[in-house]
Amino acid sequence: MNKIHIQEDLSGLRAVIGDRGDVFVIIDKNLREFYPYFAGFQLIELETSERNKTLETVAMLVNELLERGADRNALIIGVGGGITTDIVGFTASVYKRGVKFAFVPTTLLSQVDASIGGKNGVNFHAYKNMIGTITQPQWIYMCPEVLRTLHPRELRAGTAEALKTFVLFDPHCYRLAVDYFAELEEQLQKSGSYLLNGKFYGEERLMELIGCCARYKCEVVERDEFEKGERRMLNLGHTFAHAIEKVCVSTGIMHGEAVAIGMVLAAKVALKMGMTDSDFVEELTADLKRTGLPVEIPIDPQSSKPTEMRILVEALKKDKKVDGDHIHSILPCALGDVKDVNVPLNKLEEIAGDLR
Ligand SMILES: NC(=O)c1ccc[n+]([C@@H]2O[C@H](COP(=O)([O-])OP(=O)(O)OC[C@H]3O[C@@H](n4cnc5c(N)ncnc54)[C@H](O)[C@@H]3O)[C@@H](O)[C@H]2O)c1
Ligand SMILES: [Zn+2]
CATH class of the missing domain: 1.20.1090.10 (Dehydroquinate synthase-like - alpha domain)
Incomplete structure (x- = not known):
């Protein structure tokens, strides 16, 4: 089940990720100030809105992952609020029939709720969270540092x-x-x-x-x-x-x-x-x-x-x-x-x- 790491800031994240080369970070575009923590990893930016929480976005991410050579052993890390973790969890759980994924939730709502429990997915037409899976992340890394910029x-x-x-x-x-x-x-x-x-x-x-x-x-x-x-x-x-x-x-x-x-x-x-x-x-x-x-x-x-x-x-x-x-x-x-x-x-x- 979910392994949760709770630390003060993002400085402990590298140790949790470990020494591996096949890490793909999918990150909310609004979180530019946190990009430096992910230097050296493949970074894929995500436009986050309920309108963008769609199968088209999943297809775009699959395309990016394929182009960047993500194979079945890759680790995909979703960094952002509940929209990001829902989309990334779903994408990873279907990409090449499922690859490992983890989350760094950056809103309070996603830390206490959305990132935990394995429910992920996207909206379909007017229906919220209509398409998805229940697949658990490898781990979830939470810290108050990322919440300091929240509205x-x-x-x-x-x-x-x-x-x-x-x-x-x-x-x-x-x-x-x-x-x-x-x-x-x-x-x-x-x-x-x-x-x-x-x-x-x-x-x-x-x-x-x-x-x-x-x-x-x-x-x-x-x-x-x-x-x-x-x-x-x-x-x-x-x-x-x-x-x-x-x-x-x-x-x-x-x-x-x-x-x-x-x-x-x-x-x-x-x-x-x-x-x-x-x-x-x-x-x-x-x-x-x-x-x-x-x-x-x-x-x-x-x-x-x-x-x-x-x-x-x-x-x-x-x-x-x-x-x-x-x-x-x-x-x-x-x-x-x-x-x-x-x-x-x-x-x-x-x-x-x-x-x-
Ligand atoms: N899977 C589940 O079990 C579950 C449970 C509850 C909610 N959800 C889903 O979660 C989504 C809502 O999550 P949310 O409220 O985190 O939304 P969100 O991901 O849209 O984030 C809210 C806003 O905050 C911004 N943001 C994110 N982190 C920030 C930070 N550190 N500093 C400043 N701004 C930041 C985002 O860019 C966005 O504009 C919904 O789509 C809902 O369906 C899923
Ligand atoms: Zn709720």
Whole structure:
């Protein structure tokens, strides 16, 4: 399963790669400042956007690898956020029927989530992640150094996924994470940056939280690689998030932001179903807010009002988790107590008005 290396910076990467000549680094074009760390390896630049996460890009990479003579013993390293690791993992898993690959994830979201677990792939027409495989990387190298250049919204998007994992598995780490990321936000408000003397404020705490979160995801994947059961829990907040991303696309909402709102909505559904109490819903909402994440459905720029819950529920009905007149939902009832529940669609329609 995934071997994860967590270090302070990129200086330990060469030792992990080892002494080999057949290394091909596929790197996000926006990460030019990190290119020097990969001097001496074959470097292939990647244009990253959801529009570019396609089979055409995979074909382009296959072509590059062939032209540069990558054979079946090559090691391909994907350096970038979740888009890069998804595309590179897929390309490597089909190139010459599969070659070894590894990742250096460079967004918080990809360190705590996207790079772990072996799911990779590309979009197909309007369908996200429609074509892919589940193939595990050789190793994943993470460090806070690469995160220092992230835009605050990108960092918060990763915070949402990390908090999701801790809601599922670890109330203690959840509280440490809320406190840490809330302090980071304060630091940002005070000084305009998360950094202090060139490093993240409290960077060792950040490293520990990333490591802890990554380990939880690894363990779940180890127990349920092909998502037959427990791995589904990681979709906490995601059913609503996907509906929000679809319906509120004009607001420019990011996936992680939608996950934060989705977790709050899922907790409100749990409350309406008598599975939790209002204290928990209020605590979760306040915690996410403290870390700078949105907790309410965004304002539609055209109507200047939040998108109506009724419209979100309509979008939910088209989700792949709908099974007849029910939808499989992951509902948080307390920290460390999350349930996989079949919620009747008519119940959702009935309570829609009370969810905001
Ligand atoms: N495979 C999985 O299990 C899994 C899980 C979650 C998400 N995903 C996928 O991950 C993707 C989203 O990942 P993401 O949010 O990392 O997106 P991303 O790769 O697009 O990165 C976000 C943005 O940050 C930039 N960036 C990357 N590293 C940077 C750095 N160190 N400094 C400054 N800017 C940097 C990128 O160029 C990009 O503009 C989606 O396509 C999603 O489907 C996959
Ligand atoms: Zn997600």
